[in-house]
Amino acid sequence: MKNLWTRSRLKEFGVKVLCQVFESEGVPVNALETVLGEIHSATGGPEAAAASGTALIDAATGLTYAEAGDCAAAGSGHDVWRLLALIEDGLHRAGAEGELESVTVTARHTYHLVSVLPRQGGDPVLLSAVLDRAHTNPALAARQLATAAEGLFA
Amino acid sequence: MTDGTGRREPRNVPSLLNALRQDGFTGAVEVTGGAGGTLFLRDGLVGAVETPAAPSARSLLLKSGRIGEPDWEAALAALAETGDLARSLTGRGLVSAAELHLVCTAALYDGAFAMALQPVTGWRTDAGRVPELAAWPGQEPARLAEETALRQRTLREHLPSVAEFARRPVPPVSAAGRAGLDRLGARTRTVLLRADGRRTPRDLAFALGRGVYPVLLDLARAAPGGAGRAAEQPVPAPLLTARAAEPYAPAGAPSGDRPLPRRVPGGSGGRPRGRTQIPNAGPPAPVSGTGTGLPEESAP
Amino acid sequence: MTSAAPYEALVASLKSLRESVMGVNETVISTSDGLLVAADTATAQPESVAALAAASLGLGRRTAAEVGLGGLREVVTRCNGGYVVVLAVGDHALLVILADEGLDLAGLQRESPATVDHLQSLLSAA
Numbered sequence: 386m387k388n389l390w391t392r393s394r395l396k397e398f399g400v401k402v403l404c405q406v407f408e409s410e411g412v413p414v415n416a417l418e419t420v421l422g423e424i425h426s427a428t429g430g431p432e433a434a435a436a437s438g439t440a441l442i443d444a445a446t447g448l449t450y451a452e453a454g455d456c457a458a459a460g461s462g463h464d465v466w467r468l469l470a471l472i473e474d475g476l477h478r479a480g481a482e483g484e485l486e487s488v489t490v491t492a493r494h495t496y497h498l499v500s501v502l503p504r505q506g507g508d509p510v511l512l513s514a515v516l517d518r519a520h521t522n523p524a525l526a527a528r529q530l531a532t533a534a535e536g537l538f539a
Numbered sequence: 540m541t542d543g544t545g546r547r548e549p550r551n552v553p554s555l556l557n558a559l560r561q562d563g564f565t566g567a568v569e570v571t572g573g574a575g576g577t578l579f580l581r582d583g584l585v586g587a588v589e590t591p592a593a594p595s596a597r598s599l600l601l602k603s604g605r606i607g608e609p610d611w612e613a614a615l616a617a618l619a620e621t622g623d624l625a626r627s628l629t630g631r632g633l634v635s636a637a638e639l640h641l642v643c644t645a646a647l648y649d650g651a652f653a654m655a656l657q658p659v660t661g662w663r664t665d666a667g668r669v670p671e672l673a674a675w676p677g678q679e680p681a682r683l684a685e686e687t688a689l690r691q692r693t694l695r696e697h698l699p700s701v702a703e704f705a706r707r708p709v710p711p712v713s714a715a716g717r718a719g720l721d722r723l724g725a726r727t728r729t730v731l732l733r734a735d736g737r738r739t740p741r742d743l744a745f746a747l748g749r750g751v752y753p754v755l756l757d758l759a760r761a762a763p764g765g766a767g768r769a770a771e772q773p774v775p776a777p778l779l780t781a782r783a784a785e786p787y788a789p790a791g792a793p794s795g796d797r798p799l800p801r802r803v804p805g806g807s808g809g810r811p812r813g814r815t816q817i818p819n820a821g822p823p824a825p826v827s828g829t830g831t832g833l834p835e836e837s838a839p
Numbered sequence: 840m841t842s843a844a845p846y847e848a849l850v851a852s853l854k855s856l857r858e859s860v861m862g863v864n865e866t867v868i869s870t871s872d873g874l875l876v877a878a879d880t881a882t883a884q885p886e887s888v889a890a891l892a893a894a895s896l897g898l899g900r901r902t903a904a905e906v907g908l909g910g911l912r913e914v915v916t917r918c919n920g921g922y923v924v925v926l927a928v929g930d931h932a933l934l935v936i937l938a939d940e941g942l943d944l945a946g947l948q949r950e951s952p953a954t955v956d957h958l959q960s961l962l963s964a965a
Binding site (some may be wrong): 416417419420421441443445447448450463470473474477484497504505506507508537 | 641
Binding site for chain 2 (some may be wrong): 857861862864881919920939940941942943944945946
């Protein structure tokens with residue numbers, strides 16, 4: 386209840402400011418959940434459907450840092466991590482250079498987008514989003530997510 | 540640790556944390572055994588874990604170069620005004636609150652995992668202590684235990700004994716093994732190249748400013764047999780010789796007699812001249828599992 | 840103990856300290872006037888460490904005597920990335936411990952007296 390109130394107040398600010406005032410209300414709010422909520426709601430609009438679920442996952446360990454909406458279709462953070470690790474291993478074994486940037490899984494009804502967000506001086510983070518396939522332009526949604534996530538780890 | 544309500548004494552750390560969650564405990568839980576460590580709770584939720592067994596949030600931020608030393612010093616100096624290191628860091632724009640929360644959360648889970656690799660001998664609570672940095676509102680103890688168990692299960696897919704592997708120095712990559720490094724990701728490569736036959740995975744984690752679990756995972760997956768690598772295609776030379784592939788020798792094998800690559804004395808008695816070199820020995824063979832009976836807790 | 844054994848025994852003792860206390864990375868034994876006796880190091884220059892540690896231990900002793908707070912127990916240099924701990928081994932030698940910032944201080948306090956005793960007996964036997 387208190388959290389909701391704080392978050393609605395916080396919504397008036399930009400993401401960066403959000404990060405800094407999250408504790409000044411006296412109610413501790415998970416800063417990552419707040420920011421992920423912003424990213425989550427950044428999808429959608431006339432051209433691309435809203436994500437039904439968005440999650441921030443540690444790319445090295447599969448630990449889920451935050452979730453917004455319903456992420457069940459994407460599996461647990463650990464499942465997403467395994468998927469990415471499998472693809473990454475395969476690519477490296479095949480001699481591919483460089484690091485994986487994103488993966489799109491197309492299922493009958495959904496798209497599952499996973500972007501690798503690099504962090505300065507740390508292991509990357511995975512931004513995972515599940516989108517309704519019938520109403521989504523996956524390229525546009527990926528772009529929206531990337532834009533929303535920009536500066537997240539500044 | 541006694542509680543006046545007549546409930547039973549918790550059997551292990553996870554059940555202790557569950558009990559403290561029910562009580563809405565705020566304060567520190569100091570755990571002894573192995574290197575020990577301290578869990579910090581607010582309303583029974585775990586916000587930070589500090590232990591010699593894993594890098595703290597501070598180590599992760601500083602060693603990785605995320606925050607420079609002068610900036611860190613300045614933030615510490617400003618503590619008198621802000622009264623809170625996290626606010627001091629975010630207020631100066633050194634790190635965003637989201638990033639800080641992420642690093643603290645990663646350190647918390649890593650600390651809990653690393654502490655669980657060693658047997659716990661006891662604990663006591665201290666309501667007065669607060670952590671240097673924390674990820675409030677904190678994590679549910681049940682989720683912490685679940686994640687720790689999941690990490691151990693994941694490692695066990697590649698390693699016969701996680702606790703054993705974690706205690707051992709990591710042998711350096713052999714000259715032939717270097718050729719196979721190209722097939723690994725950059726992060727894994729960095730870990731393997733820092734291995735010198737002296738550092739344990741924990742030491743490597745501290746040296747690199749990464750978590751113990753990610754380092755262990757990288758090592759385990761790069762080991763022959765790890766990630767199905769050996770089965771699918773022959774790597775030019777094993778990167779981590781036989782550690783995971785060979786069975787452990789029974790206890791009592793000459794573990795102490797098998798020297799690690801070691802400095803050679805420059806001259807006995809007299810004054811050693813110049814720096815002595817570590818002989819470029821191959822990776823040491825697996826040594827006896829003197830600690831095979833080591834309890835491997837499935838949760839912190 | 841044969842005459843060749845003490846050096847090996849010293850290094851074995853250093854190695855055992857490194858393995859039993861989390862965070863201990865490198866160790867050096869030096870005479871109290873700064874001459875290297877034995878080392879278990881990877882990247883540190885043992886000769887330099889020996890000389891500097893002897894100087895800091897001497898300074899610590901003089902400071903302790905000057906301020907009258909009792910005898911010196913150890914000299915601890917705390918850096919942003921770790922610790923340098925210098926312990927006297929009897930009157931004629933010292934032990935330097937280089938450790939990372941995760942050093943298990945309680946563990947070191949538990950283990951180091953026995954190590955120092957052992958080193959002292961090895962050195963006096965040599």
